[in-house]
Amino acid sequence: MSDPLIIDRLTKRYGDLTALRDMTFTVHPGEIFGFVGSNGAGKSTTMRIVLGVLAADSGTVSLGNRPIDLALRRRIGYMPEERGLYPKMKVGEQLQYLAELHGLSRADAASTVRDWLTRLGIADRIDDTVDDLSLGNQQRAQLAAALVHDPAVLVLDEPFSGLDPVAVDVMSDVLKEKAAQGVPVIFSSHQLDLVQRLCDRVGIIAKGEMRALGTVDELRAHGGVEIEIVGPSTVDNWADGLPGVTSVRVAGPDTTVVGVAPDADDQQILRAALDHGPVRRFTPRTPDLTELFREVVSA
Incomplete structure (x- = not known):
C-alpha cells in the first residue's frame, strides 16, 4: 500500500x-x-x-x-x-x-x-x-x-x-x-x-x-435537486414564483428546469404545470458534474 x-x-x-x-x-x-x-x-x-x-x-x-x-x-x-x-x-x-x-x-x-x-x-x-x-x-x-x-x-x-x-x-x-x-x-x-x-x-x-x-x-447533492418538466410552453413563465422553486431555467420551447428547495411540494409544481397544458415528462434529477462545474466556476 x-x-x-x-x-x-x-x-x-x-x-x-x-x-x-x-x-x-x-x-x-x-x-x-x-x-x-x-x-x-x-x-x-x-x-x-x-x-x-x-x-x-x-x-x-x-x-x-x-x-x-x-x-x-x-x-x-x-x-x-x-x-x-x-x-x-x-x-x-x-x-x-x-x-x-x-x-x-x-x-x-x-x-x-x-x-x-x-x-x-x-x-x-x-x-x-x-x-x-x-x-x-x-x-x-x-x-x-x-x-x-x-x-x-x-x-x-x-x-x-x-x-x-x-x-x-x-x-x-x-x-x-x-x-x-x-x-x-x-x-x-x-x-x-x-x-x-x-x-x-x-x-x-x-x-x-x-x-x-x-x-x-x-x-x-450539494448542487440541489432539479425537476425537468416537458409540456407547458415556457413562454407562459408558468413556474415563476411557485412556492419551493429556487430557480427556473428554460431548456427549450416546451422544457422548463426548476431548482427546488428540500421541502418543496413537487405535486404542487406538477399541478401548476398541468394548469398550463399537458405534461409529457416530469423528472426529478440531481445535476451532473458538468452542470455543477459551470455553477462553481461562474460563482
Missing part, C-alpha cells in the same frame, strides 16, 4: 498574478482523484510543483509524512499535458532508456516495456519513432512512460486528450487497476462525464483556489 499524496497550502505567484492560493487536498492510497478546472485555473501548475518542475512560493508536498525530494519523485509516474517524449527516437528504445533511468536492469526494462506496450495496444509500434504515431498512440506511449517503473503515485495531466473511445476504455482500466493496487492516482481532464464515471473524489479549481471538493455524489 502506498502513502497518501498530500498537497498542503501551495501558493505560487508570478508578479501580480496569483496562480495558486493555499491549494490543499490529499489523494489517498487506492483513490482516483479528478482535478478539474478551466484553462489557466492552476491544475498544471499544481502538478508541476508536485514533480519539482516548478517551486512553490509557500506550502508543501509530501508522500505520507515525508516531504517529496528527488528520491521520492523517482517513485512518481508523471504524464505531462504536452508530449514529453523525444519525437525522433524509437518508442521501444525510449521507454527502455526511461525504465533503466529509474533503476531497472536491462532485461527487466525490456520486459516491462513490452508488457505495457502490449497492454496499451501499441506493441506493433515498438520500432516506430514517436512522431510516426498518431496523436492517440503518442498518448498511449506517454502513459507507458509513466508506468514502466511501477510508480507509487500517478500524476497525469489531461491523459485522455485525443483518445478514441476504445483507447479511453483501455486507459480507464489501467488507472482503475493501479488504484486497486493501492496507488494514489490524480488526473486532470476537461471530459467531466469521464471524471464523474471514474473518480472516487473530485476537486474543482478556479482562479488558483479549490472551490469544491468531495465525492461525485457529495458534490452533486
Whole structure:
C-alpha cells in the first residue's frame, strides 16, 4: 500500500498574478482523484510543483509524512499535458532508456516495456519513432512512460486528450487497476462525464483556489435537486414564483428546469404545470458534474 499524496497550502505567484492560493487536498492510497478546472485555473501548475518542475512560493508536498525530494519523485509516474517524449527516437528504445533511468536492469526494462506496450495496444509500434504515431498512440506511449517503473503515485495531466473511445476504455482500466493496487492516482481532464464515471473524489479549481471538493455524489447533492418538466410552453413563465422553486431555467420551447428547495411540494409544481397544458415528462434529477462545474466556476 502506498502513502497518501498530500498537497498542503501551495501558493505560487508570478508578479501580480496569483496562480495558486493555499491549494490543499490529499489523494489517498487506492483513490482516483479528478482535478478539474478551466484553462489557466492552476491544475498544471499544481502538478508541476508536485514533480519539482516548478517551486512553490509557500506550502508543501509530501508522500505520507515525508516531504517529496528527488528520491521520492523517482517513485512518481508523471504524464505531462504536452508530449514529453523525444519525437525522433524509437518508442521501444525510449521507454527502455526511461525504465533503466529509474533503476531497472536491462532485461527487466525490456520486459516491462513490452508488457505495457502490449497492454496499451501499441506493441506493433515498438520500432516506430514517436512522431510516426498518431496523436492517440503518442498518448498511449506517454502513459507507458509513466508506468514502466511501477510508480507509487500517478500524476497525469489531461491523459485522455485525443483518445478514441476504445483507447479511453483501455486507459480507464489501467488507472482503475493501479488504484486497486493501492496507488494514489490524480488526473486532470476537461471530459467531466469521464471524471464523474471514474473518480472516487473530485476537486474543482478556479482562479488558483479549490472551490469544491468531495465525492461525485457529495458534490452533486450539494448542487440541489432539479425537476425537468416537458409540456407547458415556457413562454407562459408558468413556474415563476411557485412556492419551493429556487430557480427556473428554460431548456427549450416546451422544457422548463426548476431548482427546488428540500421541502418543496413537487405535486404542487406538477399541478401548476398541468394548469398550463399537458405534461409529457416530469423528472426529478440531481445535476451532473458538468452542470455543477459551470455553477462553481461562474460563482
